[in-house]
Amino acid sequence: MSEKYKLSLTWPPYLKKKKKKKKKKNKKKNKNKKNKNKKNKNKNKTKKKNKKTKKKKKKKKKKKKTKKKKKKKKKKKEMKKREKKKKDKQKNRRKK
Incomplete structure (x- = not known):
């Protein structure tokens, strides 16, 4: 590894911290996105299965009113x- 490259990894110190934080944040965001997608996929699966239960859902809406x-x-x-x-x-x- 060249000297310049090594320096770029460690210098300036404050930037290094920022980069780490950003990475962590992005990681969390991606994880959340993944989970959301998973949930939606499962939702869609159940929607296909439960076409009969649609009527029940309507009843629930009335209760909310x-x-x-x-x-x-x-x-x-x-x-x-x-x-x-x-x-x-x-x-x-x-x-x-």
């Missing part, structure tokens, strides 16, 4: 409570 409605109802109730509190406070102020 009701959850939203419940949340809305809860929010409305809380708002009403708050309004009532405000009114009561005002009333009390007037009484004083």
Whole structure:
């Protein structure tokens, strides 16, 4: 190995660290990408198998909607409570 090449590997020191970090980051990214692809592949396989279960999935979606409605109802109730509190406070102020 030439002297120049050896130097390029070790100099400047701060760059060397950066390179290492970048390598590590890329490694992680690639790993994540691989896993994602794997998951998607498996998903597609199961999709092909479970064409019958599509109806069940639709039912689940409906449940989610009701959850939203419940949340809305809860929010409305809380708002009403708050309004009532405000009114009561005002009333009390007037009484004083």
